[in-house]
Amino acid sequence: MGKIVTLTLNPAIDKTVTLPRLEPGRVNRLSQVRIDPGGKGINVARALHQLGADVIAVGFNGGWTGRLLVDHLQREGIHHCLVTLQADTRINWKLVETEANRVTDINEPGFQVTEKEMETLEQRLASVLEEADAAVFSGSLPDGVSDDVYYRLIRLAHRKDVPVFLDADGMSFRKGVEAVPFAVKPNLDELAKWTGSPIQGDQDVREAGHRLLDKGVEAAVISMGESGAWFFTKEQELRTIPVPVENAHPVGAGDAMVAGLVYGVTSGWNWEKTARFATAAGSVAASYSGTQFGSLQQVEEAARKVRFFTD
Template identity: 35%
Template sequence: MILTVTLNASVDKSYVVDHLDPYKVMRVKEVNNTAGGKGLNVSRVAALAGEPVTAMGFIGGHNGRLFESLIFVRGIEKRFTHINAETRCCINVRDLATNKSTEFLEPGSLVTEDDLAAFLHDFETQLPLSRIVTISGSMPKGVPADFYGLLVELARRAGKPVLLDSSGEALRAALSAYPTFIKPNADEICQLLGKTVSSRQEVIAAARQLHDGGVDTVAVSLGRDGVLVVSGEGVYRGITPNVPVVNTVGCGDSMVAGFAVGLARGMALPERIRYAVAISTANALTQETGSFRGEDLEALLPQIQVERLSAFA
């Protein structure tokens, strides 16, 4: 079972408009509500891939009840910690004229010390039942900066690999707990290391620094250009084929899910990269966030190129 953690869950509202014109009344053509937060995207994609998932995090209030009702993908067990604060909403507005999106992300309500204690109890209860842990996204107000580090440490003590996808201080504080896998982009690496990286070699050197600091696998997301992966097995590049992109929201989360599924199935690193890039690309072919069609994944897998750039990281 893959255990997914989404502390800052949200009800995600997707609006489609013909043309986004700021400061005017906009008529929405389409509305789609989903159970959101980066970890929920991971949950859906892993479950659609056929892996059992237990989803955890904080939810509360009327939005929390709506949130749980929106989780209907088979294979996801809901083990959320219920709190008094209202679950947040986030809005993504897609402009059909430009095929670009504008996002409005609420910060999340305050989480109390009692809420944190309840979640830790729930988390430690589920750990023995899991094979892999994924931790994704931001943290709501009231959660200490080192909380992800604590979760990583608890999982590692239980012998569970941890895939962490976050940014800023939450990611920085967790590095000392040695997550198994992280997925920063180039900008996030700059923030972590306090240096500018632009060329491929600079990105690899920065990822190598993080790997040498104790992270087993560092996957640097390159968007349309795929992913660079640095691990003890070497440096690899997964290359995304040219496809007609429909929606890029959730592609990074889908990649994390792909790596988690590949790890759960014992895939060798190159095949894990191939699978993760294919499932991320398949997400881009759908309007839904954190989703893919099985036929798209099967068609994409043989198209994904995985290059070994050097024998040792």
């Protein structure tokens, strides 16, 4: 496995705050507070690094929260190539209510990016892609970045022969798919936005998965939280069932799954092994508070317990 590049246009500091129950309109006191570096591509890089992969995180970053983010990345030993902006990297709040076992995400929109800054980022990405075996483009877009950005950058990666794994939402995902990434990983909400109609059962998922393959992507993975995921290629379709995680902390599970998927594909594993591993990577992440990811050994152990729907 060679170098993997992740792209995070809108990174974040994830602030996970825990309390028994939120009482709106009253003074609430937190029982725990946790800070993690975040944003989808940053998390994929952290998860891949935990698995032992050679990874570099590319993206924007800025202000005091940006310095905090870099500090965390350095402590974790993550290589990065970030374009520094004046404005602060956003803070995304993850409100955990323990009594209801409910997590509410409150994500800031993020900083404003100029055309010039976007050009600088594209130049850096282009040079990092020269040495890459795979790239992961994921997450929301900051203000000022047009929603065809993944489309353009996937085409850039094609010119360098680098397969792209895309995990995005809304119009940036829709346009990105048109550039034919190697793989996509929507969850059910993201998939419903792409199809334009609600996804109401396995048959709807299968139809949507095949529509994604018809667009030319080699692999479509549809994640469904604790219910596992569907893994589609032209040759095979599998539905995985993870070992359920009690009192799960699902933030970052999707990013861990993407990391597991890239890890399996770039290791040359078959689709069953990759599907088990990616599913398990998500579950291990869901077992930790905040965003924390499993080691190779932990994920391999959890992968042995993943079942296929037809088992």
